[in-house]
Amino acid sequence: MKSLDELTNTDAPAIDLIRQWIDDTRSHTEILPPSADREAVLLEVQVTTHSTMGAIAYETGGILVDHGWLRFLGSGHPNLPRTLPGWNRDRSNGFYLIADDAVGGFFALNGGAFGDDRGSVYYRAPDNLEWEGLDIGYTDLFRWTLTGRLAEFYADLRWPTWKEDVAELPGDRCYNFYPFLWTSEGSAEGSKRAAVPVHEAFDMKCDILRQLQE
Numbered sequence: 296m297k298s299l300d301e302l303t304n305t306d307a308p309a310i311d312l313i314r315q316w317i318d319d320t321r322s323h324t325e326i327l328p329p330s331a332d333r334e335a336v337l338l339e340v341q342v343t344t345h346s347t348m349g350a351i352a353y354e355t356g357g358i359l360v361d362h363g364w365l366r367f368l369g370s371g372h373p374n375l376p377r378t379l380p381g382w383n384r385d386r387s388n389g390f391y392l393i394a395d396d397a398v399g400g401f402f403a404l405n406g407g408a409f410g411d412d413r414g415s416v417y418y419r420a421p422d423n424l425e426w427e428g429l430d431i432g433y434t435d436l437f438r439w440t441l442t443g444r445l446a447e448f449y450a451d452l453r454w455p456t457w458k459e460d461v462a463e464l465p466g467d468r469c470y471n472f473y474p475f476l477w478t479s480e481g482s483a484e485g486s487k488r489a490a491v492p493v494h495e496a497f498d499m500k501c502d503i504l505r506q507l508q509e
Contacts, residue, residue: 299334302343302353309350313358313437320441325363327356332378333370339380347434348393352379357466360440362458364449366466367394367437375466377493386497390417390426393433397461398452398476398483399469399496404433421452422476424504452476454484469493 317324330336333353342349351358356372359365368379383392389408395401399421409417409426416436417426431439439445446453454460464470472486480486 296338297341297343299338302337302341302349305343305345308344308354309347310344310354313347313350313354316438316441321443322360322441322445323362324441325359327359327369327372327375329354330356330370330372330378336370336378336380347437348379351437358437359466361445363397363461363464363466364457365394365396365440365445368392372466377467386494394436395469395493395497396421396449397457397464397469398449399471399493399500400452401497402436419500421472422481424477424500424507452483460488464490467493469496471496471499 314326317326337344337349337353340349340352342352344350344353351367351369353370355369357369357375358367359375360367366375368375368377368382371378371381379393386392387403387406389406390403391406392401392403393416401419403417403419403426405413405415405417405428407413409415409428412428414432416429416431416433418429419426429436468490470488471491472481472483472488474480474486476483476486
């Protein structure tokens, strides 16, 4: 276990770069203030603040990208009441959850569960029950979300009033769709939407996939 001094005593903390990346983008992105528990969070994460993930865990309560559509977990905040290590506790197995979106999609770092490309980002889309590799790491994922390519990525998962709807959506909730988006009848515009706790959306997908594999 590295000490707090070892984790924070870096010559080039990544938070300065993170702020610069956000300033340079047209994306509506909000850095939430860190919580009082940020030291305990960083000690549990065990990643230095020289890294993008460590800086977000320690220097922020989380980051809301594109009007809150995408949430990078940090040390927790009333607008994003989940911490990075707390969200993974008793939930991740061979992977590490790092971010999620308003439509019930989840991003995770591969810790061996998905193959040999450890540290690569995988995405479980709301219209797919399986984890899909994105062939990028954490920092590249974060920088990518600040570009116009994010809108292209989610083109089939948005509806005309998504900005207004997501603005009212708490950070511990996401939309669930019925018919489900992974069925032939489901679509982001045509299915009924309901805001549900994020943990329910994640656990439901795990349960459904488990049943299909039995």
